[in-house]
Amino acid sequence: MSVALLPPLLFAQPADQTPLSADAYHEMNKDELDALRITLSDQEIDLNRRLNSPQGRTAAGREKIVNTIRRVQRQRDAVNAELARRESIGSLWERYRQEFIILGGLFLALLVVLRLSRRRQGKPAPAMHRPDPSISEQPEMSRSARRSGKPEAIELPGGERRSAGSPLADGAVLLQDMQAHVDHIVLDNLDAPYNKLVDFLFHQAILWHASDIHMQRSGGWFEVKYRIDGQLHVVCELDQHREREVLNVVKVMAKLKTYEIRAAQEGRLEYYCDGRWYELRVSVVPTMNTEKIVARIFGDEQIFFDLDRLGFSLDTTERLKEVLQQRLGMALLVGPAGSGKSTTMYAALNHLYHSIPGLHITTLEDPVEHHLEGITQVQINPIKDITFESGFKNLLRQDPEVVMIGEIRETPVAKLVAQAASTGHLVISTVHSYTPLGAVHRMADLIGDTYLLYSSLAAVLSQRLVKQVCMHCMEPYSPEPRFLTRIAPLLEGRQVEWRRGRGCEHCMGEGYRGRIVLDELLIIPIGQREQLAMMDGHSAAHDLLIPLINHTLFEDGVQKAAAGLTTIEEVVRCLGDLAFQRSQP
Numbered sequence: 001m002s003v004a005l006l007p008p009l010l011f012a013q014p015a016d017q018t019p020l021s022a023d024a025y026h027e028m029n030k031d032e033l034d035a036l037r038i039t040l041s042d043q044e045i046d047l048n049r050r051l052n053s054p055q056g057r058t059a060a061g062r063e064k065i066v067n068t069i070r071r072v073q074r075q076r077d078a079v080n081a082e083l084a085r086r087e088s089i090g091s092l093w094e095r096y097r098q099e100f101i102i103l104g105g106l107f108l109a110l111l112v113v114l115r116l117s118r119r120r121q122g123k124p125a126p127a128m129h130r131p132d133p134s135i136s137e138q139p140e141m142s143r144s145a146r147r148s149g150k151p152e153a154i155e156l157p158g159g160e161r162r163s164a165g166s167p168l169a170d171g172a173v174l175l176q177d178m179q180a181h182v183d184h185i186v187l188d189n190l191d192a193p194y195n196k197l198v199d200f201l202f203h204q205a206i207l208w209h210a211s212d213i214h215m216q217r218s219g220g221w222f223e224v225k226y227r228i229d230g231q232l233h234v235v236c237e238l239d240q241h242r243e244r245e246v247l248n249v250v251k252v253m254a255k256l257k258t259y260e261i262r263a264a265q266e267g268r269l270e271y272y273c274d275g276r277w278y279e280l281r282v283s284v285v286p287t288m289n290t291e292k293i294v295a296r297i298f299g300d301e302q303i304f305f306d307l308d309r310l311g312f313s314l315d316t317t318e319r320l321k322e323v324l325q326q327r328l329g330m331a332l333l334v335g336p337a338g339s340g341k342s343t344t345m346y347a348a349l350n351h352l353y354h355s356i357p358g359l360h361i362t363t364l365e366d367p368v369e370h371h372l373e374g375i376t377q378v379q380i381n382p383i384k385d386i387t388f389e390s391g392f393k394n395l396l397r398q399d400p401e402v403v404m405i406g407e408i409r410e411t412p413v414a415k416l417v418a419q420a421a422s423t424g425h426l427v428i429s430t431v432h433s434y435t436p437l438g439a440v441h442r443m444a445d446l447i448g449d450t451y452l453l454y455s456s457l458a459a460v461l462s463q464r465l466v467k468q469v470c471m472h473c474m475e476p477y478s479p480e481p482r483f484l485t486r487i488a489p490l491l492e493g494r495q496v497e498w499r500r501g502r503g504c505e506h507c508m509g510e511g512y513r514g515r516i517v518l519d520e521l522l523i524i525p526i527g528q529r530e531q532l533a534m535m536d537g538h539s540a541a542h543d544l545l546i547p548l549i550n551h552t553l554f555e556d557g558v559q560k561a562a563a564g565l566t567t568i569e570e571v572v573r574c575l576g577d578l579a580f581q582r583s584q585p
Contacts, residue, residue, distance in 0.1 A: 261291055431443060
């Protein structure tokens with residue numbers, strides 16, 4: 001078959017006909033497949049250009065071009081799947097050629113013995129079966145599971161069977177037992193071990209409420225890690241030669257290019273577990289001699305966009321709602337990466353949408369992490385000239401009452417946000433800082449105009465996530481004396497029964513399970529904004545801001561430790577240099 005003849009044949013076929021059959025790809029060698037893949041990519045680029053040509057402006061011409069693009073994409077996906085299949089089979093054969101020959105001989109000898117023994121006992125001989133080593137186009141489900149719409153069950157050691165829809169109590173595997181289950185899957189599913197392995201790893205990550213999955217080479221091993229409660233845990237290790245097969249399966253599931261190993265790629269996939277669909281966003285980054293994959297897990301059961309359920313102190317929740325109801329000024333969130341700022345912003349928008357009917361709310365995000373009902377969400381795209389600065393200007397022309405912008409990083413954006421907040425808009429955003437006062441200093445540097453800053457700033461919320469004491473192994477204990485001495489004034493003579501986790505299978509022996517939030521809120525009343533704006537210099541206003549903070553992060557942590565939710569040691573570990581700071585009485 002000549003590759004050069006494929007493009008003319010492709011355009012000559014009807015729009016609803018698949019260009020080539022699967023057998024046609026099997027007959028082509030690797031060079032022909034690579035050449036066809038490049039040709040198809042060039043054709044797709046050319047067809048997209050034709051959409052903007054005079055031919056693409058007519059309804060008939062546009063429909064013809066779109067149908068041709070779809071055929072090209074289908075053929076390109078089929079070529080990529082065939083390349084992935086050959087790469088998997090070829091690498092296995094080259095690495096285990098001698099082992100396959102020896103095992104094949106032993107298997108045939110065992111069959112002969114079984115046939116003779118069964119023939120002597122009058123029983124039928126076992127039928128010979130040759131497994132199909134090919135990788136399916138949708139490796140997350142078998143053919144039978146795709147027909148039924150649900151993932152198939154996986155048989156575990158001891159005869160236990162787990163379906164991908166089983167609840168946590170029935171389907172979760174202890175992390176210390178994951179290695180044994182992984183070895184079992186790889187050895188007992190020779191037809192498609194890596195498909196079932198990836199399915200098992202995704203399923204267990206969801207049951208353990210992991211926020212993301214990390215797959216990377218470490219030394220001579222290929223490690224899989226779960227991030228649970230903000231901490232990475234190694235759940236299994238595979239031989240280094242199995243790395244490529246696992247990575248290819250994940251790439252195929254996320255519809256990424258398996259042959260591309262020198263450039264970063266991003267994709268996403270949907271995974272069915274426990275009666276609902278989850279979204280996994282996959283990022284592939286080339287490293288020194290291989291690739292690393294990180295899959296972030298997004299599911300409704302992990303994220304509650306409700307201010308009352310985020311775990312803020314009651315005082316902080318009520319005062320934050322009051323600021324949002326005013327719909328005027330800047331409301332900023334600060335904290336390190338992974339402290340829950342995005343979740344808080346989404347919860348604030350959700351509260352406004354459901355509490356005030358007919359409110360026009362828009363967002364400008366990079367990227368859009370979650371889709372919210374009734375809210376206009378815009379994705380940053382520098383290629384199409386949609387940046388934070390240009391996008392914010394365009395959004396203001398549509399007269400929104402509330403705008404959420406993902407992050408304030410540059411001076412032009414900071415000035416635009418402050419001007420919008422001072423002219424009747426509520427702007428919710430984040431800024432790089434760790435405390436409310438630090439955020440004020442940061443915004444003053446970016447804006448360069450203290451009058452504009454203080455006349456528009458409404459509130460600054462700082463937050464941290466600390467580990468929560470495991471409810472299954474909670475027990476009384478006494479904190480270190482050096483801590484008790486320093487926190488005694490905050491307890492005001494109260495007798496506290498401190499609690500910690502002893503360590504059990506539910507918390508992987510660490511004594512913590514889940515996380516709670518610590519908060520520190522600065523609110524500037526409307527009546528004091530003008531007073532602050534008229535003051536000479538930022539340092540003079542600093543002294544007036546301190547009494548406006550409800551409590552420090554450490555004070556909130558002490559109260560939640562006294563309530564048995566966390567421990568003093570965990571609060572000190574999380575806050576670092578901010579520990580033992582107190583607000584002004």
